[in-house]
Structures are given as C-alpha cells and as structure tokens.
Amino acid sequence: MTLALIGSAAYDTIETPVARRERVPGGSGVYAATAASFFTKTLLTGVVGEDWQDRETSFLKSKGIDTAGLEIRKDAKTLFWSGRYFDNMNQRETLEIELNVMGLEYHPVVPESFKDAPFIFLANGGPAIQNEFRRQFHAPKLVVADTMDFYINTKQFREELLVLLKTIDGLIINDGEAHLLTGESNCIAAGKKVLEMGPKFVIIKKGEHGALYISTEETAVIPAFPLDQVEDPTGAGDSFAGGFMGYLAQKGACDFASIKEALAYGTVMGSFCIQGFSLERFAQLTRPEIDQRFAQLRKMVIF
Numbered sequence: 001m002t003l004a005l006i007g008s009a010a011y012d013t014i015e016t017p018v019a020r021r022e023r024v025p026g027g028s029g030v031y032a033a034t035a036a037s038f039f040t041k042t043l044l045t046g047v048v049g050e051d052w053q054d055r056e057t058s059f060l061k062s063k064g065i066d067t068a069g070l071e072i073r074k075d076a077k078t079l080f081w082s083g084r085y086f087d088n089m090n091q092r093e094t095l096e097i098e099l100n101v102m103g104l105e106y107h108p109v110v111p112e113s114f115k116d117a118p119f120i121f122l123a124n125g126g127p128a129i130q131n132e133f134r135r136q137f138h139a140p141k142l143v144v145a146d147t148m149d150f151y152i153n154t155k156q157f158r159e160e161l162l163v164l165l166k167t168i169d170g171l172i173i174n175d176g177e178a179h180l181l182t183g184e185s186n187c188i189a190a191g192k193k194v195l196e197m198g199p200k201f202v203i204i205k206k207g208e209h210g211a212l213y214i215s216t217e218e219t220a221v222i223p224a225f226p227l228d229q230v231e232d233p234t235g236a237g238d239s240f241a242g243g244f245m246g247y248l249a250q251k252g253a254c255d256f257a258s259i260k261e262a263l264a265y266g267t268v269m270g271s272f273c274i275q276g277f278s279l280e281r282f283a284q285l286t287r288p289e290i291d292q293r294f295a296q297l298r299k300m301v302i303f
C-alpha cells in the first residue's frame with residue numbers, strides 16, 4: 001500500500017570526529033522517504049528553494065519516490081542545517097540553522113492521486129503544516145508523526161503540537177524529546193504521559209540503546225543493531241521512522257506482530273543510514289541486504 005509523507009528537504013554540513021562534509025543532501029523527509037522506498041510506493045511532500053539541485057530529485061526518483069509534492073520556490077533558499085558530533089557520536093550540537101524556505105508561509109498540497117493513501121507519516125517539521133497535510137487524506141488507516149526539541153520548546157509550536165497529538169495514531173520521538181514534552185525522565189513514565197496527550201502508541205528512540213514501543217495494551221523493546229563503525233549519525237531517526245512506516249505500508253497491516261517486525265526493519269534502516277554520510281549508504285543498498293540484516297537482528301534477540 002502507498003505511504004504518503006511530508007518532511008524537510010535540506011542541505012547539511014556535518015562534522016564527525018572522522019570527517020566533514022559540506023552541503024550534502026539531507027532533511028527529515030528525504031531520509032524517511034529514501035528508507036521507506038525500499039519497501040513501498042512513497043510520496044514525498046515538502047518545500048525547497050531555488051538552490052535545490054536536480055540531481056537530488058533525480059536520486060529520489062531513482063529510488064521510485066514520487067516527488068510530485070515537492071514544491072520548488074524560486075524566491076528562497078533550501079533549509080540549511082549544520083551540526084557537529086562529539087567523540088562518542090551519541091551527542092551532537094547544532095552549529096547553524098537557516099530555516100530559509102521552511103520559515104516562509106507554506107501550504108502543502110497533496111496530489112489528487114494520493115488522497116486515498118492509507119499510510120501517512122509526518123516527518124519532522126512545523127506541527128501546523130503536518131496537520132494541514134494530514135487533513136487532506138480521505139480515510140487513512142495509520143497516521144504517525146515525528147517531532148523535535150525545536151517544536152516542543154517554542155511556545156507557539158508547542159501549542160500546535162498538542163493539537164496535532166490529538167489527531168494522530170502514533171508518535172515517534174527520542175528520549176530527550178520525550179522528557180522535554182512530558183517532564184518525565186523515565187522513558188516508560190514519559191511514554192504513558194504521551195498516550196494521555198492523544199496518540200494510541202508512542203515509540204521512544206534511544207540511539208545506540210535501541211527503541212521502546214508503548215501502547216495502552218502492549219509494550220515492546222528492540223535493541224539497536226550492533227555496529228563497530230559509525231560514519232555519520234545524521235538522519236538515523238528519520239530512517240528508522242521511514243523503515244518502520246514503509247514496512248507497515250508494504251504489509252498493509254498495523255497489528256502488534258507487524259509493529260514488532262516494523263520496529264526491527266526501522267532499526268535496520270537506521271543502522272544502514274549511519275554507515276555513510278548523507279544518503280551515500282542508501283545509494284548502494286539493496287533489499288536483500290536489508291532482509292539479511294533483519295534476519296541477523298532477529299537471531300540476536302530471539303531466546
């Protein structure tokens with residue numbers, strides 16, 4: 001089944017303890033759509049500026065992604081984000097963010113042919129825009145959103161986010177964001193508080209310590225895939241979400257057993273993402289490699 005998603009498309013400058021790359025393609029929507037494209041037909045919606053190169057759109061198309069919802073503004077520049085990772089690669093600081101086109105008024109338009117899409121993912125972006133996108137679908141089966149500290153901490157965005165939370169089925173956030181949103185430092189307690197805010201389930205990502213799924217009925221945990229070398233952690237969370245949603249859309253299901261498989265596929269996609277800068281690893285990746293790593297992960301956790 002089809003997955004329709006909205007998110008950012010950006011140019012990133014990234015510094016890790018081993019290397020530095022300038023103005024490489026990134027953004028929550030781009031990572032999520034690329035990861036999802038290995039599983040199902042995916043629509044990417046978002047907005048970029050006149051500096052967005054054709055080769056980035058060509059790459060997305062080469063993965064089978066429908067870019068009809070990607071608007072190019074001639075009067076503005078693409079979102080620019082720059083970050084530096086510390087020695088253990090678990091922590092980073094944002095050095096610079098230029099919202100550019102993301103700071104302008106924007107109304108996402110879902111192409112008519114996608115309005116019946118059953119699976120919807122709202123990758124990191126303004127919550128009011130996420131909501132405007134979601135409202136254009138006729139009868140979605142599953143709507144899941146991601147958010148970040150920037151939107152949780154800013155008063156206006158936070159209010160919009162609380163409205164959005166009442167309309168979605170699932171929220172994917174990291175442990176720091178769960179703490180910011182709920183005031184709880186314990187992940188289980190934070191997860192339960194998120195459920196009181198509206199979503200039927202929440203997934204809390206904990207970087208190299210895996211992820212936690214909590215709904216009113218069920219709890220699940222998944223470890224991260226163990227890797228001894230990380231190139232660039234940027235986009236791991238978005239790729240996790242793209243793999244998770246892409247797999248559910250491919251299967252056309254969202255029962256608990258499918259959700260646990262999707263958590264494992266999300267983990268696998270996050271692990272491939274961080275093995276290269278930007279989208280480099282995804283450019284070479286094949287579905288058999290994904291399934292092979294999924295089988296390795298399954299073997300590690302079954303006892």
Ligand code: AMP
Pocket residue numbers: 008009010011012025026027028080081097124125126150233234235236237238239
């Ligand atoms: P992650 O590493 O999963 O947290 O995602 C990193 C991506 O988020 C980078 O490629 C950035 O371009 C993008 N990003 C940074 N700031 C924002 C923002 N305010 N809204 C949406 N995307 C952003």
